[in-house]
Amino acid sequence: QVQLVESGGGVVQPGMSLRLSCAPSGYTFSSYGMHWVRQAPGKGLEWVAAIWFDGSKRDHADSVKGRFTISRDNSKNTLYLQMNSLRAEDAAVYYCVRDPGTQFFYFDYWGQGTLVTVSS
Amino acid sequence: DIQMTQSPSFVSASVGDRVTITCRASQGLSSSLVWYQQKPGKAPKLLIYATSSLQSGVPSRFSGGGSGTEFTLTISSLQPEDFATYYCQQGNSLPVTFGGGTKVEMK
Numbered sequence: 001q002v003q004l005v006e007s008g009g010g011v012v013q014p015g016m017s018l019r020l021s022c023a024p025s026g027y028t029f030s031s032y033g034m035h036w037v038r039q040a041p042g043k044g045l046e047w048v049a050a051i052w053f054d055g056s057k058r059d060h061a062d063s064v065k066g067r068f069t070i071s072r073d074n075s076k077n078t079l080y081l082q083m084n085s086l087r088a089e090d091a092a093v094y095y096c097v098r099d100p101g102t103q104f105f106y107f108d109y110w111g112q113g114t115l116v117t118v119s120s
Numbered sequence: 121d122i123q124m125t126q127s128p129s130f131v132s133a134s135v136g137d138r139v140t141i142t143c144r145a146s147q148g149l150s151s152s153l154v155w156y157q158q159k160p161g162k163a164p165k166l167l168i169y170a171t172s173s174l175q176s177g178v179p180s181r182f183s184g185g186g187s188g189t190e191f192t193l194t195i196s197s198l199q200p201e202d203f204a205t206y207y208c209q210q211g212n213s214l215p216v217t218f219g220g221g222t223k224v225e226m227k
Contacts, residue, residue: 035216044207044218044219044220044221045156045164045207045209045218045221046218047214047215047216047217047218050214050216059214059215061215062215095163095164102169102170103152104150104151104152104154104169104170104211104212105152105211105212105213105214105216106152106154106166106169106209106211106216107154107156107164107166108166108169108175109166110163110164110165111163112163113163
């Protein structure tokens with residue numbers, strides 16, 4: 001069955017960096033687009049970034065553009081989110097999600113999430 | 121960016137009730153409306169995609185409808201396991217955007 005397992009979350013100070021990883025299993029990773037979605041404590045869902053199945057295109061939310069970078073290594077079956085210059089407002093649970101690859105963007109499988117805390 | 125507005129923000133209902141949640145988009149969507157269910161401490165779960173297509177394994181008491189800028193999620197007969205928060209999402213274009221959520225609480 002499809003599983004997405006995130007790792008790399010933790011407590012960091014403002015201005016520091018963190019790299020999240022996501023290890024999918026149960027399907028052919030290189031055939032699907034992937035995204036990161038986050039949820040601040042007690043708040044709603046916010047899309048963060050997307051990457052096409054082959055890594056040829058990527059896009060980021062304005063709130064993280066220039067600070068976060070989504071990437072993937074299809075040879076290692078791994079999705080990444082490099083987060084630099086972290087701010088207090090970046091504190092959230094970060095979910096790795098799969099896009100089934102239809103004409104629309106949506107998410108059929110979600111990881112369990114990894115918590116990022118930004119605090120001095 | 122396409123703004124998504126959900127209403128109501130809270131619903132107080134009993135087992136067996138029919139519950140309808142509305143989602144309005146700031147511009148027309150091409151059937152790209154999606155609904156998720158989230159329970160406390162858990163990741164969201166896909167319920168409905170392409171406005172009205174039920175995800176595999178989702179009970180038939182859930183249904184989606186609408187077009188253009190107004191969409192609905194209906195639970196025909198609320199069950200105990202349906203008390204949760206529901207989010208709509210547009211997938212027409214990036215950035216993907218979500219509604220603010222509707223919490224369905226027990227009356």
